[in-house]
Amino acid sequence: MELINALVAVTNYVIIPATAYGAQLALGALGVTLIYSILRFSNFAHGDTMAFGTGVVILITWGFQAMGISFGPLPTALLALPFGIVITSALMLGTDKVVYQYYRKVRAAPVVMVMVSVGVMFVMNALTRFLIGVDQINFDDGTRFVINARQWRDMTGLSEPLTLRSTQVITVVTAIITVAALFWFLGKTRTGKSMRAFSDNEDLALLSGIDPNKVVAVTWIITGALATIAGTLYGLDKSFKAFTYFQLLLPIFASAIVGGIGNPVGAIAGGFVISFSEVGLTYAWKKVATYLIPNWEPDGLVQLLSTDYKYAVSFTILILVLIFKPTGLFKGKIV
Amino acid sequence: MSSNRQAGETSRLRAPLFFAIMAALILLEGFTSGWNSALGILNMGLLSAIMALGVNMQWGYAGLFNAGAMGFLALGGLAPVLISMPPTPGAFSGGGPGIMAAFFVAIVAVLAAVWIWRNLRGKTRGLAVTAVLIVGFFTYRWLFDPAVEVIEAINPSAQGNLGGLGLPTLISWPVGAVLAAGAAWLVGKTALGLRSDYLAIATLGIAEIIVAILKNEQWLDRGVLNVNGIPRPWPVPYEIDLQNSPDFVAQMQSWGFDPQLGSTIVVKLAFLVLFVIVILALIWLTEMSLKSPWGRMMRAIRDNEISAAAMGKNVTRRHLQIFVLGSAVIGLAGAMMISLDGQMTPTSYNPLRYTFLILVMVIVGGSGNNWGSILGGVLIWYVWVKAGDWGPDIMGALAAPFPDGGFKDHLIQSAPHMRMLVMGIILLMVLRFSPRGLLPEK
Numbered sequence A: 001m002e003l004i005n006a007l008v009a010v011t012n013y014v015i016i017p018a019t020a021y022g023a024q025l026a027l028g029a030l031g032v033t034l035i036y037s038i039l040r041f042s043n044f045a046h047g048d049t050m051a052f053g054t055g056v057v058i059l060i061t062w063g064f065q066a067m068g069i070s071f072g073p074l075p076t077a078l079l080a081l082p083f084g085i086v087i088t089s090a091l092m093l094g095t096d097k098v099v100y101q102y103y104r105k106v107r108a109a110p111v112v113m114v115m116v117s118v119g120v121m122f123v124m125n126a127l128t129r130f131l132i133g134v135d136q137i138n139f140d141d142g143t144r145f146v147i148n149a150r151q152w153r154d155m156t157g158l159s160e161p162l163t164l165r166s167t168q169v170i171t172v173v174t175a176i177i178t179v180a181a182l183f184w185f186l187g188k189t190r191t192g193k194s195m196r197a198f199s200d201n202e203d204l205a206l207l208s209g210i211d212p213n214k215v216v217a218v219t220w221i222i223t224g225a226l227a228t229i230a231g232t233l234y235g236l237d238k239s240f241k242a243f244t245y246f247q248l249l250l251p252i253f254a255s256a257i258v259g260g261i262g263n264p265v266g267a268i269a270g271g272f273v274i275s276f277s278e279v280g281l282t283y284a285w286k287k288v289a290t291y292l293i294p295n296w297e298p299d300g301l302v303q304l305l306s307t308d309y310k311y312a313v314s315f316t317i318l319i320l321v322l323i324f325k326p327t328g329l330f331k332g333k334i335v
Numbered sequence B: 001m002s003s004n005r006q007a008g009e010t011s012r013l014r015a016p017l018f019f020a021i022m023a024a025l026i027l028l029e030g031f032t033s034g035w036n037s038a039l040g041i042l043n044m045g046l047l048s049a050i051m052a053l054g055v056n057m058q059w060g061y062a063g064l065f066n067a068g069a070m071g072f073l074a075l076g077g078l079a080p081v082l083i084s085m086p087p088t089p090g091a092f093s094g095g096g097p098g099i100m101a102a103f104f105v106a107i108v109a110v111l112a113a114v115w116i117w118r119n120l121r122g123k124t125r126g127l128a129v130t131a132v133l134i135v136g137f138f139t140y141r142w143l144f145d146p147a148v149e150v151i152e153a154i155n156p157s158a159q160g161n162l163g164g165l166g167l168p169t170l171i172s173w174p175v176g177a178v179l180a181a182g183a184a185w186l187v188g189k190t191a192l193g194l195r196s197d198y199l200a201i202a203t204l205g206i207a208e209i210i211v212a213i214l215k216n217e218q219w220l221d222r223g224v225l226n227v228n229g230i231p232r233p234w235p236v237p238y239e240i241d242l243q244n245s246p247d248f249v250a251q252m253q254s255w256g257f258d259p260q261l262g263s264t265i266v267v268k269l270a271f272l273v274l275f276v277i278v279i280l281a282l283i284w285l286t287e288m289s290l291k292s293p294w295g296r297m298m299r300a301i302r303d304n305e306i307s308a309a310a311m312g313k314n315v316t317r318r319h320l321q322i323f324v325l326g327s328a329v330i331g332l333a334g335a336m337m338i339s340l341d342g343q344m345t346p347t348s349y350n351p352l353r354y355t356f357l358i359l360v361m362v363i364v365g366g367s368g369n370n371w372g373s374i375l376g377g378v379l380i381w382y383v384w385v386k387a388g389d390w391g392p393d394i395m396g397a398l399a400a401p402f403p404d405g406g407f408k409d410h411l412i413q414s415a416p417h418m419r420m421l422v423m424g425i426i427l428l429m430v431l432r433f434s435p436r437g438l439l440p441e442k
Helices: A002-039 A044-067 A078-106 A110-132 A149-156 A166-187 A190-200 A202-207 A212-237 A242-247 A247-258 A264-282 A286-291 A305-324 B014-033 B035-060 B069-084 B091-119 B126-152 B169-191 B196-216 B241-246 B246-255 B257-291 B295-301 B305-310 B317-341 B350-363 B370-397 B404-411 B415-433
Strands: A145-147
Touching: A002 A044, A002 A166, A002 A190, A002 A212, A002 A247, A002 A264, A002 A286, A002 B091, A002 B370, A044 A078, A044 A110, A044 A212, A044 A242, A078 A110, A078 A212, A110 A242, A110 B196, A110 B350, A110 B415, A145 A149, A145 A166, A166 A212, A166 A264, A166 B257, A190 A202, A190 A212, A202 A212, A212 B295, A242 A247, A247 A264, A247 A305, A247 B069, A247 B415, A264 A305, A305 B169, A305 B196, B014 B370, B014 B415, B035 B069, B035 B257, B035 B295, B035 B317, B035 B350, B035 B370, B069 B196, B069 B317, B069 B350, B091 B126, B126 B317, B169 B196, B169 B317, B196 B350, B241 B246, B241 B257, B257 B295, B257 B317, B257 B370, B295 B305, B295 B317, B350 B370, B350 B415, B370 B404, B370 B415, B404 B415
Parallel strands: none
Antiparallel strands: none
16 A cells, blocks of 8 residues: 555655656757757757747737647647747748848858857847746646546545646657657658758758758758747746746757667657656655655655755756767767 | 857957946946945845856866856855854854765765775676775765754754854855866866866756755755845945944935935945956956966967867866866855845746856956956946846737737746847857957957
C-alpha cells in the first residue's frame, strides 16, 4: 500500500508534469535544431518566436470566444492554433527575406548570424509586447481535469491524490501528432528528403539540383509552426508571460545540444532528459520518502535543489554533455 | 564581421565629430531636463561604456560571443556587499566555519572526481565518479544548511546575511573584477574551444545561474530583500553632509545655486570624475596591450584562427586569457554600478538590459575600437533612456487618428516597449549596412 502511494506521488508530482514539460521542450528544441542544421546558426530569437506565436493564438482565441465559438471540452486555443501557425510562419518568411537572406548570400560566419538573431530577438520581443503586453495571461478553457483528486479517490480509494489536467494530456497528444507529422514529412516527402540532403552536405545537394531557396523557406515555415505549437502548449499548461518565453531559451538550447544538435530524434530525447532532471532534482521528496521508509519523518523537504535553480540543472547537464560528449547523446553535427 | 574585417580609410574627423554630437546631446538634456538628469544619463552611460569595453575585448578583439555579461556584472556587484558593508555581528563566527567547511568539501569532491576520471579506466570510472559526487553533495548540504540557518536567523529584518568586511568601497572595485574573472575562468575552461555558438549558450546559462544564486542565497547578500546603504567610494560626498556644511551652502549661494540641487550635482560630478579616471586607465591599458606583440597575436588569431594555430599560437589559451580579462572589466563595472546605486537589488538584473543592450553598444560603436565602445555606451544608453520618454509621444501621435477605446488605449499603454523595437532595428541596421560601426577599427 505504502509502495503504491509512493508510486502515485511520484507519478503525480514528477512523471506527469515532467512528461508535459518535456514534450514542450522537445518541440522547442526541434525548431532550434532544424534552423541549426539547415541555416547553420543557433537562433537566439526562438524563445521570442514562441512568445509571438502564442500571443497571436491568444488573440484569435479571444476573438473566437467573443464570437461564441468553442471547442467543447477542449481549449478554444486549439482551434486558433492553425491560424497562429499561418501568421507566425508568414512572419518567419518575412524576417528571412528582410534580414537573414543577405547574410546567407555573403556567407557570413555563424557567429555573425547569431548576432543578427539577437537583433531579430529584440524586434520580436517588442512585437509580442505590442501585441499582447507583458501581463500573465491564462487562456485555457474547456474541461480542466481528466482526473481530479476526488475522482481518483473514488476510483481507487487511495489517500494519495492523483490529478491529470487536460492540458497535460493535450500537450502530449499534440506533441506526438506533430512529431509524427514532422518525421513523415522529413522521411517520406520529396521536400523533406531534399531538406535532409541539404543539411547533410550543402554542396552536394546544390549540385543535385535542390533549390536552396525552397529548402530555406520550408524550414522557416516548419520552425514557425513548431514554435507556435510549443509556445501554445506551454502557455496552456502553465500560463503565458512574454518574459518567461525568453527564459525558456536556455532549457531549449540545452535540450537540443544534449540530444545532439542538428539531430531531430536527439532534440526530443534531450527535451525529456532536461525536463525529468529539472523536475526530479527540484521536487521535494519528503512525501515519497515517508511512504517508502517506515517510521521515518525527515526534517527537511528532502529537496536536492530549490526550485529557483531549475535553470542551473539544464545548464549543468549542458556543460557535462559539452565536456564528455560534445556531439550529444545521439550523434549530432558539430562544425 | 570577424571573418572579413579590413582596415579601411576613414576620415580623421569622424571620431571627434561623433563625440561632439554625443556631448551636444548631453548638454541639450542638461538645458531641457536639468543637469541632474543629464549627469545621471552620462554616469550610467559611462558605466555602460565600461561594460562595453569588456565585451569589446571579447567580441571585438577575439570574436568571442559572451551572452552572459549580466552574470559577470552581477557577480562584480557582490564585491561591494562583501567588502565594504559593515560586518554582521555573530554571523561569521556562527555560520562561517560551517560554510567554509561545506565549500571545502565541495571543492575536494570535485577535485577527487576529476582525479578519478583521469586516472581510472574501465567501467568503474563512471560509477566511482558518480559515487564521489553524490557523497560530496550530501556532505556539503549537511554542513551547509545548518550554517545558513544560523546566519539567516541574525536580525533578519535588517541583516540575516554574512555582512561585509567594512573596508573602503574603492577596494571592492578590483575585487569585483577578480570575482568575475574567476567565474569567467571556470566557464572559459569548459566552453572555449568548442563551436563558437556554444560559448554564447554556456554564458547565457551561467548568467542566469549567477543571478539565481544572488536572488536566493540570503546568507550571502540578503537575496530579494536587497542590501541597502552600501558606502560610497572615497572622495564622493553624501548630499546630506554637503547640505549641513555651512561652507558649501554659502559657496553655492554666492554662485546663485540652490544648495540642495547643488549637492546632488556635486555628488554626480564626483562619481563622474571617478568613472572617467577608470575609463581612461582602461583605455590606456588596452591600447598599450593591443600595440604590443600580444595584441598583434590576438588580432591575428581573430582574423584567421586556423593559420594562427598553424603558426604555433595556442588559440584556446589566448581565448581563455581575453575572455577572463574582458569579464574582469565587466565585473569591475558591476562593482562600480552597485556603489553608484548604493544598493544591491538582484532582481534588477535583466538580460535584455545588461547583456544584449551592451552587445548593441559594442556593435554600434564599432567592434574592435575602444573609443567606439565608449561612444556606443553613452549614445545607446541615451537613446535607450530617451526612447522610453519619446515612446509615449510617438505612440500618442500614431494612435491619434483611431477612435477612443480599447485599441487606442492598448497602443498608448504599449509605448514603453518602443525601446526594444528601436534597439532591435538599430542593431539590425548597423549589422547590415555598417557592420564596422560608427567608429571603425583602425
